[in-house]
Amino acid sequence: EVQLVQSGAEVKKPGESLKISCKGSGYRFTSYWIGWVRQMPGKGLEWMGIIYPYDSDTRYSPSFKGQVSISADKSMNTAYLQWNSLKASDTAIYYCVKSAAAIGSWFDPWGQGTLVIVSS
Amino acid sequence: DIVMTQSPDSLAVSLGERATINCKSSQSVLHSSNNKNYLGWYQQKPGQPPKVVIYWASTRESGVPDRFSGSGSGTDFTLTISSLQAEDVAIYYCQQYLSSPPTFGQGTKVDLK
Numbered sequence: 605e606v607q608l609v610q611s612g613a614e615v616k617k618p619g620e621s622l623k624i625s626c627k628g629s630g631y632r633f634t635s636y637w638i639g640w641v642r643q644m645p646g647k648g649l650e651w652m653g654i655i656y657p658y659d660s661d662t663r664y665s666p667s668f669k670g671q672v673s674i675s676a677d678k679s680m681n682t683a684y685l686q687w688n689s690l691k692a693s694d695t696a697i698y699y700c701v702k703s704a705a706a707i708g709s710w711f712d713p714w715g716q717g718t719l720v721i722v723s724s
Numbered sequence: 725d726i727v728m729t730q731s732p733d734s735l736a737v738s739l740g741e742r743a744t745i746n747c748k749s750s751q752s753v754l755h756s757s758n759n760k761n762y763l764g765w766y767q768q769k770p771g772q773p774p775k776v777v778i779y780w781a782s783t784r785e786s787g788v789p790d791r792f793s794g795s796g797s798g799t800d801f802t803l804t805i806s807s808l809q810a811e812d813v814a815i816y817y818c819q820q821y822l823s824s825p826p827t828f829g830q831g832t833k834v835d836l837k
Contacts, residue, residue, distance in 0.1 A: 649766075649774065649817055649828040665825040699773050708821050710764035712785070714773035 606630040608638075608700050608715035615721045616690050623686040624718045626700030633681040634658040637703035639711065640674060640685045644696045652698075654707065655683060663707075690722045726751050726820050730829035736837040743805040745832045747818035752798045755822060762822035765794055765803045768831075769814045777816075778803060810836065 611625040626638065639654035653664040657676040664674070673686040683700060698718050701711035727750040737743045753762045761781035766774035776785050778794035781801055791806045805812055813836060818829040 648831045649819075651826045651828070663824060667825075704776075704779065707824075708762060710776050710779040710819065710821055711766075711774075712776045712779075714775065717773050 606702065606713055608702060608713055610698075610700055610715040610718045613719040613721070615723070617724055618692055618722055619689050620722075621686070621688050622690055622720065623684050624698060624720070626683045626685075626715050628681050628683070628702065631702075634678050636705075637707050638676065638683040639701045639703065640672075640683075641699045641701055641711070641714075642668075642696045643699065643717075652685070654703070656707070657681075657683065690720075692722050692724075694720060695722050696720060725825060726753065726823055726827050728818055728820055728827050728829035730816075730818060730832045732832060733830070734833040734835065736835045737805075737808045738837045739810065740807050741837075743808050743812070743834050745803045745816050745818075745834070747796075747801040747803070747829050749799045749801075749820055751823075753820045753822040754798050761797055761801070762820055763794075763796070763801050764819045764821060766817045766819065766828075767812075767814045768817065774817060805834070808834070808836070 607629050609627045634657045637654045640652040642650045652668040653674045655662045655674045657678045676683045700715040703709045704712045729748045731746045763781040765778040767777050768774040777788045782794040793804050795802050815831045815833050
């Protein structure tokens with residue numbers, strides 16, 4: 605079974621750093637793009653960026669470029685989403701997603717989501 | 725960016741009745757080289773991540789009941805649930821994956837009447 609398992613919920617203060625993870629299993633991790641999608645409380649879905657674990661080729665949405673970093677460790681079959689300085693507006697659920705085929709394809713499956721709360 | 729606009733924002737349907745959700749893209753998502761529409765539909769139930777139900781605008785994901793169907797081409801698409809069941813209560817999102825960044829519609833909430 606293809607699965608993405610994300611790290612647990614986080615509660616952080618503004619200005620703190622954070623790195624959340626997404627571990628893939630049941631498929632060849634290096635052969636498929638892994639992306640991140642944000643869902644703010646009660647809101648819709650926003651694509652943040654994507655990485656190809658084979659060579660770490662990374663693309664960002666213009667809305668998120670410079671705000672977050674996406675990385676991957678292919679030896680661990682794990683992708684990461686990182687912030688250097690969190691803001692209250694980063695409070696959201698973050699989903700990792702696997703591209704079903706090539707980079708231009710739908711997302712399947714989705715991880716279970718990581719809730720990030722940023723509050724003083 | 726391609727803007728995806730869904731209608732309606734919400735709808736309430738009786739059990740066994742038809743639910744229809746529309747999705748319009750600001751540019752065509754039909755790829756001329758392969759004649760495929762780069763359009764997917766996702767279902768998100770409360771407290772769960774989204775899951776794909778339709779891709780290539782009309783291909784049903786494995787395991788998805790055949791009461792779900794997708795249609796349309798170019799810029800106008802429809803997700804139809806032919807006979808609504810209680811377990812179909814969810815928010816549905818369309819998404820284009822033709823061009824980067826991939827973009828989602830704002831979502832349509834489907835409830836029971």
